[in-house]
Amino acid sequence: MTLYTRFAAHLNAALDALTANGTLPEGLDRRNVTVEPPRDAGHGDLATNAAMVLAKPAGTNPRALAEAIKAELEKVGEITAIAVAGPGFINLTLSDDAWRGEIATIAEAGGDYGRSASGRGVRVNVEYVSANPTGPMHMGHCRGAVVGDALANLLEFAGHEVTREYYVNDAGGQVDVLARSAHLRYREALGEDIGDIPEGLYPGDYLKPVGRAIAEEFGDRYAAKPEADWLALFREIAVASMLELIKEDLALLGIHHDLFASEAAVQAANKPEAAEEWLRARDLVYDGVLEAPKGETPEDWEPVVLPLFRSTKFGDDSDRPIRKSTGEWTYFGADMAYHYQKAESADQLIDIWGADHAGTVKRIQAAVAALTEGRTRFDVKLIQMVRLLRGGEPVKMSKRAGNFVTLADVVREVGKDVVRFTMLTRKADAQMDFDFAKVVEASKDNPVFYVQYAHARIRSLNRRAAEAGIVVDAPADLSLLGTADLALAKLAAQFPRTVEGAVQAREPHRIAFYLYDLAAAFHALWNMGNDDPARRFLLTDDHDVTRARLFLANAVAQVIRNGLAVMGVTAVEEMQ
Structure with missing residues (x-):
């Protein structure tokens, strides 16, 4: 039990x-009662809003209730002062032993310090990620990938059962473009001079191995065939190849998804039809006509009866078509069905999207x-793009990727x-610059270096203490x-509270x-020791003080390791 949970x-x-003696009535809702540091550190170590939250439903005066709570808390030995x-x-000042005890708690809990069962x-x-399977991962995908993976780690650390999912958009026109691009590389692999890549196809060199693999397996069988004979096959092969490439790229970041869900499979399983049927049975889908486009109406516009979801009933700006006039599913209709599928096996859904999907x-x-009848919490985290720089100048594009x-x-x-x-040093919805020079800079202005240096410094301190003959354990x-x-x-x-707040906010x-x-x-x-040698962590002539300070330093290192693990970052033993 950590200090905050204990208090x-x-x-x-x-x-x-107070409930037992009749000061408070039975059954009061305490969910909004908090114990946290006061905004002004001069007011003490902890503060609680209990009297403010409970006074009105209890039918009493907040200050009077605060005095009653104070009288009860004065019985707790770890509290040295209480002020209303x-x-x-109610502000509490704790004994020094209470904080010393928390240092020992960190050491005892080790890698579990900050972990909770709140999400059990x-x-x-x-x-997260869910990039179109048309090429390798680029830095536009990177930030969402890291935020999603770190959020999954964070939720697991708080006891949730997490499924990491990647939605494969393999049913749209972009995968047909991919198949045509692969066919071009296939012809190239057979010896044909394909010239410049036609506009509208994917130009990257990453499709050359796909073309070679198809040529090795099928020879020239499809070189001169009409598109109808090879499109489906080349689409299947190219998508599978791109997914392997994507998985390899994500693995470089330490990211591994539990599930790759196929858009084509969702549609083949008739999930959109099932969602529509369910919504129609509740009068949440109806056949209607969309309003004409705002402003000047195009000459070719004509009213068409479409199946519309009553999105406005749930806070949207207008009702949304789930099918096109051709009968095909709209992007929204297919996406709705996919979320319907996800909700069948989850209590909460979180999507990590690029800001362009706002x-x-x-x-x-x-x-x-609508589809979960309000039972499923659903959060969307929007991720702003990352601007790549090198010494302040925009980075040139990759020849391998094409663009x-x-x-x-x-x-x-x-x-x-x-x-x-x-990728986690800014709020996800804030713009970010990633400068190759700055992210490896050895300065306090570089958070990566500064945090890793603290951990490495502590590990070095342990080694130096042992060399000085101090029994560190x-x-x-x-x-x-x-x-x-x-x-x-x-x-x-503060680490357990930080974790709790990050989980609740999904941040x-x-x-x-x-x-x-x-x-x-x-x-x-540490730097206090530069001015006052008595303040150094390592005192070769005072092993007792050294061990006490080292114990504290190791507790800090443990918290750093735990936090970095949630972020998916390795704590270094020494700086190179």
Whole structure:
């Protein structure tokens, strides 16, 4: 049990006592009661809004209730001071031993510190990347891939049962273009001079191996055949090849999906028909005519009766067609059916989309709300694009890819950990620059370096202490830690709360922000030794103090490792 959960339990016990003696009525909803650090550190170590939240439903005055809660909390030995502030906030000051105890808790919990069971029994489907299977991963896909994977890690760390899913858009026109592009490379592999790649086809060299493989298997059988004879076969082969390429690229980032769901398979399984039937039975799909386009109406526009989903009933701006006039499914109709399929085996859905899909969020949220009758939580995280720079200048495109910079090229240059950490140093919906020079810079302005350096510094400290003859794994007397040391311990103790907040908000970047602050606090404490030798972590003439400070440093290193693991980043042992 961490310090914050322990004091939440103390508060609950106090509220139980007030309920038992009649001060509070039975059955009050305590879900919005919090125990957290006060906004102003000068007010103490912890604060609770319990009196503010419970006074009105209890029919009492907030300050009076706060005084009653204070009287109960004064029985807790770890609390040295309690103050009622403003209209009824309760501020607590804890004993130093309470914080020393949390350092020991971190050491005891190890890799499980910050882990919780808050999501136990909850199945979450996280769908991310889902790029069209038409080529290798590029840096436009990278940020969403990292955010999605880190979010999946974060949810698992909080006890959720997570499915990592990739939706393969293999039923649209773009895969026919891929098949035609592969056919061109197939003819090239047979010795034909294909000249320049025609506009509208994929130009990248990555399709050359696909063309060669088809030529080796089928010879010239399809070289002069009409498209109808080879399109389906080449589409199947090319999509399968591109998916293998995508999986290899994602593996460079340490990303592995549990499930690759096919759009074509969703349609073959008649999921769109099933969704339409279900919605019609509830009068949520009707046959109607779309409004004419706003502004000047095109000459060729004519009203057409289409099956429309009552999206406006669930907060959307207009009702949406699920089929085209040809009877084919619209993109929305197919996507709606796919989410219907996902919801059959998940309690919560999370989609990671590029910011260019912002206009479709409301309609899919409406569809999920309708198809699950509001039971399934559905979040969409929009990811802004990343601008690639080298020393402030835009990066040139990749010849291999044809018109973009590949993810593989970037990872091979700067490393998986640098890419993953950097992608989480901004909120997902904020613009980002990825400068090759800056992400490997050895300075405090580079969060990747600064956090990794803190961990490496602590690991080096252990080695140096052992070389100095200090038994680093001997019991440590934490009473030797002073005020500055305990300030660092208080920040380390924030990790479980940071995880909890990141889970609730679905924001893995909060872990990166927290780790940077923790690393900065550690470096600041370390640097105090530059001005005052007595403040150094390693004192060769005082093994007891060294062991106490080393115990604290190792607790900080443990928190850094745990946070980096959630981000999918390896904690380094030493800086190269």
